[in-house]
Amino acid sequence: MNSLAQPAVPAASATGAPLLEVKDLSAWYAESRVLHGIGFELREGELLTLIGRNGAGKTTTLRSIVGLMQKRTGSIRFDGAETIARRPFQIARMGIGYCPEERGIFASLSVKENLFLPPVLRPGGLTDEQLYETFPNLKARANSPGTKLSGGEQQMLAIARILRTGAKLLLLDEPSEGLAPVVVKEIGEIIKRLKTQGFTIILVEQNLRFARLVADRHVVVENGAVVDTLTNEELAADMGRVKSYLGV
Numbered sequence: 001m002n003s004l005a006q007p008a009v010p011a012a013s014a015t016g017a018p019l020l021e022v023k024d025l026s027a028w029y030a031e032s033r034v035l036h037g038i039g040f041e042l043r044e045g046e047l048l049t050l051i052g053r054n055g056a057g058k059t060t061t062l063r064s065i066v067g068l069m070q071k072r073t074g075s076i077r078f079d080g081a082e083t084i085a086r087r088p089f090q091i092a093r094m095g096i097g098y099c100p101e102e103r104g105i106f107a108s109l110s111v112k113e114n115l116f117l118p119p120v121l122r123p124g125g126l127t128d129e130q131l132y133e134t135f136p137n138l139k140a141r142a143n144s145p146g147t148k149l150s151g152g153e154q155q156m157l158a159i160a161r162i163l164r165t166g167a168k169l170l171l172l173d174e175p176s177e178g179l180a181p182v183v184v185k186e187i188g189e190i191i192k193r194l195k196t197q198g199f200t201i202i203l204v205e206q207n208l209r210f211a212r213l214v215a216d217r218h219v220v221v222e223n224g225a226v227v228d229t230l231t232n233e234e235l236a237a238d239m240g241r242v243k244s245y246l247g248v
């Protein structure tokens with residue numbers, strides 16, 4: 001039997017409460033306020049995109065959720081617990097994995113060393129076998145140094161790395177950025193597969209075609225606030241609505 005046929009993550013909670021609730025979230029870089037009361041909810045197993053122009057506050061929202069913004073106010077509830085005052089390592093242990101835009105692959109380490117660097121923080125993560133099944137090209141390149149990987153392979157490695165930790169909410173910052181269309185498609189297939197395995201995902205994305213392929217809902221961020229929320233069907237029916245926010 002395919003070992004990935006079983007969901008890697010437990011089914012939705014019996015209460016039906018959102019897995020993540022962000023309310024009135026503000027955040028600052030030093031004295032500069034960049035988020036102005038962001039709010040949205042995410043149900044278990046859902047895939048949500050944050051879309052918006054450069055500088056809108058999407059990355060800062062992800063950084064706030066994982067506790068990396070020193071000054072943040074409002075409420076971020078994950079799995080029923082308030083996390084706004086928690087430290088990054090505490091939040092990671094609760095089951096949130098962050099894959100930053102810069103990917104963070106260590107050039108001097110092999111693929112395997114990069115993959116096994118983050119500790120397993122809680123049960124429920126993918127086993128080595130499941131990881132290599134999802135990312136066969138990482139298995140083939142297990143002993144290659146990080147420097148020798150293509151952009152797409154680096155992205156896959158960055159995603160694979162957080163799947164071992166036991167995270168059930170994955171925050172992925174622009175995984176399609178700078179990749180050729182064929183590789184973007186491959187990453188899209190992997191993300192769809194992770195969703196069917198039960199992972200809950202927030203994707204920061206500027207590539208609307210890619211976002212449409214994988215997402216359930218889209219939250220549009222402008223000047224550090226949510227200005228619109230659309231289902232994937234609404235986006236498909238009216239791409240102009242979102243393009244006007246993006247200025248494309």
Ligand SMILES: Nc1ncnc2c1ncn2[C@@H]1O[C@H](COP(=O)(O)OP(=O)(O)OP(=O)(O)O)[C@@H](O)[C@H]1O
Nearest residue numbers: 029032034052053054055056057058059060061204
């Ligand atoms: N380290 C930093 N110090 C000061 N200001 C920052 C820092 N990082 C981001 N900013 C500012 O915060 C605002 C929000 O940036 P953020 O990176 O969250 O936007 P974004 O929507 O993710 O856009 P992008 O796609 O360009 O990353 C921008 O005005 C940006 O210039």
